[in-house]
Amino acid sequence: MAFIPVNEPALNGNEKKYLLECLETGWISSEGPFVDRFEAEFAQRVGRQHGVAVANGSAALDVAVAALGLGPGDEVILPTFTIISCAAAIVRAGAKPVVVDVDPITWNMDVGQLEACITPRTRAIMVVHIYGLPVDMEPLLAIAQRHHLAIIEDAAEMHGQTYRGQPCGSFGDISTFSFYANKHITTGEGGMVLTDDAELAERCRSLRNLCFQPQQRFVHEELGWNFRLGNLQAALGVAQLEQLDGFIARKRAIGQRYTEGLVGVQGLQLPLAATDYAENVYWVYGLVLDDGVPFDAIEAMQRLKAKGVGTRPFFWPMHEQPVFRKMGLFEGEKHPVAERIARRGFYLPSGLALTDGQIDQVITTVREVMA
Numbered sequence: 001m002a003f004i005p006v007n008e009p010a011l012n013g014n015e016k017k018y019l020l021e022c023l024e025t026g027w028i029s030s031e032g033p034f035v036d037r038f039e040a041e042f043a044q045r046v047g048r049q050h051g052v053a054v055a056n057g058s059a060a061l062d063v064a065v066a067a068l069g070l071g072p073g074d075e076v077i078l079p080t081f082t083i084i085s086c087a088a089a090i091v092r093a094g095a096k097p098v099v100v101d102v103d104p105i106t107w108n109m110d111v112g113q114l115e116a117c118i119t120p121r122t123r124a125i126m127v128v129h130i131y132g133l134p135v136d137m138e139p140l141l142a143i144a145q146r147h148h149l150a151i152i153e154d155a156a157e158m159h160g161q162t163y164r165g166q167p168c169g170s171f172g173d174i175s176t177f178s179f180y181a182n183k184h185i186t187t188g189e190g191g192m193v194l195t196d197d198a199e200l201a202e203r204c205r206s207l208r209n210l211c212f213q214p215q216q217r218f219v220h221e222e223l224g225w226n227f228r229l230g231n232l233q234a235a236l237g238v239a240q241l242e243q244l245d246g247f248i249a250r251k252r253a254i255g256q257r258y259t260e261g262l263v264g265v266q267g268l269q270l271p272l273a274a275t276d277y278a279e280n281v282y283w284v285y286g287l288v289l290d291d292g293v294p295f296d297a298i299e300a301m302q303r304l305k306a307k308g309v310g311t312r313p314f315f316w317p318m319h320e321q322p323v324f325r326k327m328g329l330f331e332g333e334k335h336p337v338a339e340r341i342a343r344r345g346f347y348l349p350s351g352l353a354l355t356d357g358q359i360d361q362v363i364t365t366v367r368e369v370m371a
C-alpha cells in the first residue's frame with residue numbers, strides 16, 4: 001500500500017485558470033490584481049471591513065501585534081498550547097507572553113483561568129482556535145470588555161468555522177489567518193490580517209510594506225517588514241475561496257468517518273464532535289492516548305509510519321519551549337493539561353485530497369497499533 005501523507009491539498013477548482021491568467025498578463029508580484037480581489041473577497045467572507053494579505057500566518061501575527069502598538073511593559077495572555085508563532089510575535093515586539101492552560105476535551109484555552117492572569121500591565125488576549133473547535137468566545141469577550149483588553153484572534157485553523165453562527169475571525173480587534181498548504185484554503189504560503197478599523201488596517205498595510213511613506217518613499221519613520229503576498233499566491237487564494245463551503249463539508253465528513261471507525265478503540269481519546277457553540281470542523285483529526293496506554297505519541301507515530309501512515313505530533317507548550325526558558329520566561333510554571341496532551345497527542349492524515357479508501361486504511365492501521 002502507498003504511504004498516506006499527513007496532508008495533501010485539493011487544487012481542482014479555478015487554480016490553474018487564474019495562475020495562467022497571471023502568467024499571460026505578466027502580473028506576478030504583489031502589485032497584481034488578484035491581491036486586492038483576494039483581500040476583498042476573503043474579508044467579506046469573514047464579515048470584516050478590511051483584509052491585508054501577508055506572506056504567511058506567522059507574519060500576520062507579527063503585523064497584528066505591532067499594529068496594536070504592543071511592546072515593552074505590556075503583557076499579552078495566550079494559550080500555552082499553540083504554535084510558536086503566537087508567542088514569538090509577542091516576544092519579538094518586546095512584550096511579555098502570559099500563558100494559560102487548555103481544556104482537556106476541546107484542547108482550547110481554558111477561559112476559566114483567564115481572569116486570574118490579568119494584571120495592571122495586561123493589554124491584550126491572543127485567542128487561538130485549536131484543531132477544529134473555536135475558543136468559547138462569549139465569556140472571553142465579557143472579560144476583555146470588563147478589563148479593556150484588545151483581542152488578537154488567530155483563526156489560522158478556522159476558515160469557514162463559526163462560533164454561535166458568527167464567523168471565526170470576526171471577533172478580534174485584529175484577526176489573523178494562514179493559507180499554508182495544510183489550512184482549509186491554501187496559497188502554498190500566505191496569510192491575512194483582518195479588521196473593521198480603517199486606521200489599524202492602514203497601519204497593517206504600512207507594516208507589511210517596509211513602512212514606505214507615500215510622500216517620501218525611502219524615508220522611514222518606523223520599521224516594517226516586506227511581508228507582501230504575491231499575485232500568483234493570491235490567484236490561488238481566490239480559486240480556493242470559491243470552494244470553501246465544499247472544503248468545510250468534506251473536512252466534517254472526514255472527521256465523522258474517522259470517528260465512526262475509531263469509536264470504542266481502547267485507550268484513545270477522539271476529538272469532540274460538537275459543543276453547544278460550534279460543530280467541529282476537524283482542521284486536523286487529533287488523538288490523545290489514555291494514560292493507561294504503555295507507549296507515548298512518539299512511539300505511536302513511529303509504529304504508524306512503519307505501517308504507511310503519516311502523522312504529526314501535537315503542539316509543544318510555550319512554557320516548555322527551551323528558547324523561552326533561556327530568556328527567563330515561564331520559570332517554574334506548570335500547565336498539566338497542555339503538558340500531557342503534548343506528550344500523548346498526535347494527528348492523523350487530514351488533508352482535503354484524502355480519499356475514503358485512505359481514511360479506512362488509516363482506521364485499520366490505528367486499530368492494529370492500538371491492539
Ligand SMILES: *Cc1c(COP(=O)(O)O)cnc(C)c1O
Pocket residue numbers: 056057058059082083085086128129154156157178179180189190191
Ligand atoms: C498554521 C498556523 C499559524 C502559522 O501560519 P504560517 O502560515 O505557517 O506561518 C499560526 N497560528 C496557528 C494557530 C496555525 O495553525
